[in-house]
Amino acid sequence: MLPIPASRPNAYTGSPLDRVSHLRDDEAFVTAALARPDALVVPVWRAKSLLRGVESGAPEAVLLTRGAAEAVLMAGGPWAMLGLREDGTPVFAVDASAAEDPLPLLPDGFGTFHDLRTVAGLLPPGEASMLAHARGLMHWRVRHRFCGVCGSACAPRSAGNAARCTACGTDHFPRTDPAVIMLVVRHAPGGDRCLLGHNARFPNVTMYSTLAGFVEPGESLEEAVRREVREETGVLVGDVTYHSSQPWPFPSSIMLGFHGEALSEEIVVDPGELRDARWFTRDEIRNHASAGFSLPRVDSIARRLIEDWLENAA
Template sequence: MLSIPASRPNAYTGSPLDRASGRREDAEFIAAALAAPEALFVPVWRSRSLMRGVEEGRPEALLLTPGAAEAVRMAGGPWAFLGLWDGRPVFAVDCSATEDPLPLLPEGFGGFADLRAVAGLLPAGEASILAHARGLMHWRTRHRFCGVCGGPCEPRSAGNAMACAACGAQHFPRTDPAVIMLVTDGARALLGHSTRFPNSTMYSTLAGFVEPGESLEEAVRREVMEEAGIEVGAVHYHSSQPWPFPASIMLGFHAEALSHDITIDPEELRDARWFSRDEIRNHERHGFGLPRADSIARRLIEDWLESA
């Protein structure tokens, strides 16, 4: 099996930010950035992002100027420095403690929506920044106490780290690696119907988290064997996709099947089948759906279809 290159970037990649990680400890720089009239703020409310045009199918990310963000910042939620966008400092700010955040914003200033529902319609840079803010604020709101001693934690590195006030332990945002793979036997691809989507007709690639002490290739082979009973040989990297929903990165692969008889794990899959290219291209006619357009799963499938 030849390696199949990624045809185009995945959703949530292509961030325009210079993360400027070397400036996070510079208190004077961060204070000046917060006060800069050109600063931008990315509000997050209960894992939702501020946008307008969602209902019309023309979503646009809304980043707030300091004046527009003042009431949101005064709500007292966590904040963090994300980086520089063409020299303009960009911050994430969480307003989840507020029951209704819209009165904190200028009138008619959009609303909060699930980023995953519209990411495929947003410009790549906007989707990436919103995903960055969402993932970091999720971590901040759920790591207020030390996992070592249980003491309260305080923000460090302009909100990109936490330090325990009791024992001094340092805590950093966690990203969980997950492998996602399209297994093929040359003419057919293996797709599964997950137990997580019982009311859907979607068949998708297999996926799972990497375990401690395991290589990515080993994780691909283990997950496919566990979920579908298929032995995998060659494994080829395709691309990656940040997936901060809440804290993962998807590592995509194409994998070669060495066996063909499927034995599913009923706790993971309701069904798994081999599909031809024709069946996948005409999936609606054959009575099943494919993964969402902004997912790396869909990209793995589409690039395999086009490789023939």
């Protein structure tokens, strides 16, 4: 199976920040950066991002200046350094989830908090990437306050990008769970068809999407693709080709996208995973609305895998 190239970058990629990992342990540098009046702060409240223009259909990220973010920072929630912009401006993330209502902590008219996934496809790539970075890192900071080895409290280090147990000294780092996501294609004389499934957990009751699943310990990515497809649909997969990846901090995954070549056609759905699975032609995918089903959201790698297959009919 020939690789199908990615037509453009995926959502949540293309960060404009230099993460300056080599400077995170320089306390003098971090302290000075946080004190700079031109420092920018990305607030996160209960996994939501600060945005404006959502109601008008033209959303944009709200990054607070150091002065505007004073009340948020003084609220005492976790914070972390995200990196430096190209002009050297430092950017930090801070979590305000302890506040029942975060808006009084902000200057009037600075926006409201929204689920990033509802607008990511409308945001400039750099903004979506920064907000996703902040969301994922703050989720880890809020959820990882205690050591998984001995249960004692952890203290932040590396400008909030790591933590160390205050008792046993174990270092902890943000976890990113690898997940494979794949569009399986069946080559046939009458035309190629792709395999899509409907999961009962999908918020959209008409949506059919690519199959996906987490990589297990001791498993290669290609093995994970074949295992997940066989478990969920009974379809056997041969060649597996890489397409692209996408950060998916909802809450802490990296989606690794593939196209797979089906070696069998019969579908046996695992009801614990899927409600339905079907083979679809390109024409059916292109006319999905009239056929009575919908496709994944435009900011997802699932949609990109489908669209790039559509455009590579050869």
